[in-house]
Amino acid sequence: MIDLVTTITDKAVRFLDIKLINVGDFSDLILRFGINFLMCYIIVHCVYRSKKQNFTFTYYTLSALVFLLCFLLGNVKLELGFALGLFAIFGIIRYRTSLISIKEMTYLFVVIGIAVVNALANKKVSWAELVFANAAIAGIMYFRERIIRPGLKEKDIKYDNVALLHTDKRQELFADLNSRLGINVENVTIGDIDYIKDAAQITIFYHEDENK
Template sequence: MDFLNIPLFDDDFYKMIFRFIINMVFLIYIIRYLYYETSKRKDYLFTYFMISIIVFFLCFTLKKYELDIGMALGLFAIFGIIRYRTDPIAIKEMTYLFVVIGVSVINSLANKKMSYAEIIGANLIVATSLTIIERVMFLRHELTKEIIYEKIENIKPDRNNELMSDLELRTGLKINKIKVGKVDFLKDVALITIYYYNEK
């Protein structure tokens, strides 16, 4: 039964829903319980979930068509040029973005040559690898914060101890490393990035 030469229903609907459930189970674990627990950044949760959902349905829809290698490479080139021009994305956030896109592509483009056991196994390997890296290998998560600093005389290399003591006193944080960025001698301010561990 069809309408305007388009079927109203076919068996691929059940495949799509089942694979989407598998996809969401692993994405919720990766995004909510791995990424968010270490970064505490809510602004990327919406982005990761929506990009992964759109990529899943986009790839599942395109799988119904005959794609040549050029079309497939072009599809991934679109993802490769995604940039957020308002705020630069940190390396870790970009890595998680690549992970959620990759997981969604695996779950949506798998065909009859790939069993459900292989699909779930691939997802488990990705999730387990992230868990080991986040929770076991790197127990302490290093955070960064940018500060506009006005005591410009303290940015000299020989006054590094005074700079660190002043910043620790003002921020109340135990600072591991300090990186001096842009310096404005007209306004007597400098942009400083501090690195500290998320003890909590």
């Protein structure tokens, strides 16, 4: 039945010499897009679980955009070269309006990479292999985030002692933060520094149960 519909569609329904619908390709698009969306949801909400809604929006939007670009333009035989070029372009993205941590950029690369894989995997790659590739990425990230270092949270704060941000004063910085916040800070990343106001935007990483 599907073959009959496909044959009729290919021969009869065209607009400006372009097929109105290709049942086989459209079904493939819907299935792959569903897999990609599911993987993006798992990465964003089950592994990362970020409370920053603006980054969540970015992950979903870029994932869908990259997937559709790769899938639709992949049909014109750009394939691997195009995918690598697109990945490189997004790899040098710099958001000037807000600070993006290395961790958030890593998750951005992950959702882009998954979108490229799901869009450009050709018929030589079975569905089982495609599902395994997606599951492997999600599994590795889940293992790293939820098993090896469970409960590690992050918080952006404005810090008012720029002198302690020097690399030689790392221990003093941690001691000061621990004393002020009453938690055991695991790591710190430094953002924008305002030397005039003697303040800086930093991100601290700590275990969730320690802040209760």
